[in-house]
Amino acid sequence: MIGATALAKSGPNGAVARSIREGTRQRIVEAAVQTIKERGFAATSARAIAATGGFNQALVFYHFGSVNDLLVAALDHTSAVRMARYRAAIGSVTTLPELLSVASEAYQEDLAGGHIKVLAEMIAGASAIPELGPAIAARMEPWISFTEEAVVRVMAGSSLGPLVPSHDLAFAIVSLYLGAAMLSHLSADAAPAESLFRTGAKVSPLFELVTLRGVVDI
Amino acid sequence: MIGATALAKSGPNGAVARSIREGTRQRIVEAAVQTIKERGFAATSARAIAATGGFNQALVFYHFGSVNDLLVAALDHTSAVRMARYRAAIGSVTTLPELLSVASEAYQEDLAGGHIKVLAEMIAGASAIPELGPAIAARMEPWISFTEEAVVRVMAGSSLGPLVPSHDLAFAIVSLYLGAAMLSHLSADAAPAESLFRTGAKVSPLFELVTLRGVVDI
């Protein structure tokens, strides 16, 4: 009898059943992500998150200890989702134009889905709340590694390979991605970043050319 | 007699004389910049600024109306200083390796002088306080234009010129600079960005090569 109490309250109410299945922690994390997307980092207080998710403010502290810890958990959550998406899209690509094409596609999805906004807001927030800095820096590392893998694959056999340290290049790409996202985010105008992808698509065959011809075998 | 009252309190006290000469507004702006550098955006409250500058908190509101308006003024101030520096360093450069060399030098100065920190904190803050967004976006524009000028000059006569829209390239460079600054700032580790400049210096002759040989006259 006692074992049944956990399910006693579910019944026909979909929302309640869902909250029991997913667990409250997960519900809180999702409310945090949504609040950042909709209202920005500064407005993402425990009260605002609770209002978004329809639960009590005190639950944030009961389950996560502090708002900061919840925000880190929220970043982990979106990062995992996005990483899975990027791995699926980019994991098997071996040429630069192809890479740019799928990267551009994934970027559009990120933009539409609000993932970029979450990332930008968190980076910005990390700058504002120093305690978050190290946690967020650590969560950027996998992205640099992932980018480096893709870069190494695309440059394999290229004569540029030995000349450009792949880690530097990966860092540069992530920086560019991040900087463009923040600038676009700032002016609420995504056009410049999109223009950049189009230009990249136009220019990338040029690098292929250089690679194939082996012009720069120094 | 009345005309003399303004100077009546100066005398041997250097600090007071200085404040009268520069005006209190300027003193407040400098205190704001210093507070951002030392304590970060989030900690830069009217009270903190007043403590840094050794004046009363209420003066912020008397002279600037709000903390936000003061912060924008502070960004204007550092931007003007940095722009002058960059113009002097880059204004006459015409080759890519040379450009990268002086840009790297100026970047080191920016880093040491805390200018990069102010910029990064303000961009981050703009994300946190939406009202600041448009003001800061407007203040990034001159940097993109300036970069575009330099890019156009360096690419003049290059066969890459017609292929790469200079505005896109300028946007990309500013994004890269900004993104690298924010990532470095995050992990309190400037090494990655410096490594990037070194790599740039190594690779840039390659572009010169492409340009000179005219390999890609499509």
Add this chain to the structure above:
DNA sequence: GTCTATACTTGGATAGAC
């Protein structure tokens, strides 16, 4: 585990003396 109520803190902003 979840709620209500509330203590405590910080910071923006203003009134009014000087």
Add this chain to the structure above:
DNA sequence: GTCTATCCAAGTATAGAC
């Protein structure tokens, strides 16, 4: 123009009922 004193709003966090 500059100061003291204060109001007010928003947010973190906790105590304790349920």
